[in-house]
Amino acid sequence: MEADLAEWVLGLDLDFAKKLARVGLIHDPQAKPAATLAAFLKAYIDGRVDLKPATKIVRGQVVRDLNEYFGESREVQNITPGDADDFKQWLVGRKLAPTTIHKRLQVARSFFHAMRRRKLIDENPFEGVKSAATGIKNRQHFVTPSEIAQVLEACPDHHWRAIVGLSRFGGLRTPSETLSLRWQDIDWEAGRLTVTSPKTEHHADGASRVIPLFPELRKLLAESFDLAPVGAVYVVDERFRKSAMGPAGWMNPNLRTHFTRIVERAGLKPWPRLFHNLRASRETELVERYPLQVVTDWLGNTPKVAMRHYLMTTDEHFAAAVRDDNLTAEADADKAAQNAAQQAHVSTCRESQPVVAAHKKTPVLPGLANPCDTVQAFRMAGAGFEPTTSRL
Incomplete structure (x- = not known):
């Protein structure tokens, strides 16, 4: 616009200016101010007093990539999720390491998150644009x-x-x-x-x-x-x-x-x-x-x-595990043999024992009695020891 016309537009009543904007004669008077990519990134990095100088240098690599790909004068609200996907492929095409690509996308995402926080864009185009970092194994x-x-x-x-x-x-x-x-x-x-x-x-x-x-x-x-x-x-x-x-x-x-x-x-x-x-x-x-x-x-x-x-x-972890497994196997074998011996002894005790007549006393020396014999000594006597009555 010419200077006089621009001054007249700036002085218009808001409702009337909106009507002119709806028919395309002037820009929306309530539209967000356009922010160019290079200008925002420079102001943002310079304003981060919490970042160390070395960190700013590292993030400067991502700033250069964004400016080179999108152009320094690109308005940030015109960068779409599809553009962000294309930027990722551009990094891949440069044969950068997967970890480098992962980190640069992460930093770019943080830049546009800051734009969204400042109401310069409605959505973060780099949200969801990720690249897996190479494992360190x-x-x-x-x-x-x-x-x-x-x-x-x-x-x-x-x-x-x-x-x-x-x-x-x-x-x-x-x-x-x-x-x-x-x-x-x-x-x-x-x-x-x-x-x-x-x-x-x-x-x-x-x-x-x-x-x-x-x-x-x-x-x-x-x-x-x-x-x-x-x-x-x-x-x-x-x-x-x-x-x-x-x-x-x-x-x-x-x-x-x-x-x-x-x-x-x-x-x-x-x-x-x-x-x-x-x-x-x-x-x-x-x-x-x-x-x-x-x-x-x-x-x-x-x-x-x-x-x-x-x-x-480490290899020592594997070696230690093998040694422990061998010890465990030996312990299990010893335990199995012990259980078998105990089972055999229990089985012997469970064999039928001769019934001793009630009127014959069998002397038992304390400490020498077999556990099975001890159980036998307390068996209930057979019928005939007491007279049978209807109450018993």
């Missing part, structure tokens, strides 16, 4: 005590032995928790270790947790303590921490590349999710010795997360 690996001994032997120095030990024996997240551990966090006398957790600090009481100073861990930390320079603050050399800290928070400090070389030097094949499986192996061990709620409190996750992402079935 094929990426799980229990790092056995013998394997971790080989890895520790192959570590180039005490700093790496501390990194590996804190992850495998303490169950710490690497790099964030491992590289945040300070010497003042270790209570040698009480045998406790306070773990600062950057990942869960936004949860209630999640900024830190206390774990036992396990014997395997105490030995490695004592070595590091003896070799630490005067005035050292962190257990692991601070250069590792500096390389892991970026402008957006914890970033990849390239520990995985160096650790892969250490595992190969130990003569082992690098397992999937190198540090995660060290932590998962420790949690699997601890659950066999302590209640689940205790272990998850120590490791800083929940029973649900532990069951889904950490706890594993």
Whole structure:
């Protein structure tokens, strides 16, 4: 519209403006303001003060995907469920991993949920658009005590032995928790270790947790303590921490590349999710010795997360079950033989016994009587012992 006409329309009475809108001359005066995709996503991400910088970077990947597929100027109310289905197929066509597709659809769904909460759209087009994440069974690996001994032997120095030990024996997240551990966090006398957790600090009481100073861990930390320079603050050399800290928070400090070389030097094949499986192996061990709620409190996750992402079935579980089955079979065989012997004895007792005449006394020595003989001694005498009367 020209400026004068637009100004006249804005000043119209609401009822009259609705009449003009019904015949298509002007837009509905009560229509929701149009929101473009790029503008909303930027404002939404910038306004989430509860998100860490690193999290915003990860969600930025989904923002780029949505803007690339739908276009930055696309009005959000014009995106339909069918469009959301097509977006999913677009991700599939890019040969992304199933877990990546699952996560990106999950984030996109949360974006449009926020739009619906703000009354910008009537329905969430991504509701029900899901993709199953790949299971983690094929990426799980229990790092056995013998394997971790080989890895520790192959570590180039005490700093790496501390990194590996804190992850495998303490169950710490690497790099964030491992590289945040300070010497003042270790209570040698009480045998406790306070773990600062950057990942869960936004949860209630999640900024830190206390774990036992396990014997395997105490030995490695004592070595590091003896070799630490005067005035050292962190257990692991601070250069590792500096390389892991970026402008957006914890970033990849390239520990995985160096650790892969250490595992190969130990003569082992690098397992999937190198540090995660060290932590998962420790949690699997601890659950066999302590209640689940205790272990998850120590490791800083929940029973649900532990069951889904950490706890594993190992070869030792199968071996132990076989050993228990053999013991059970032997016990069952012994019990069956005992029952058979007892049954034979009962059967002997149930055989007919000779009836002793009432007027003959059979001496029985206390303690030597057969149980069956004892029963016989209390049998009712036969007819003729007392005169028969009509009342008996």
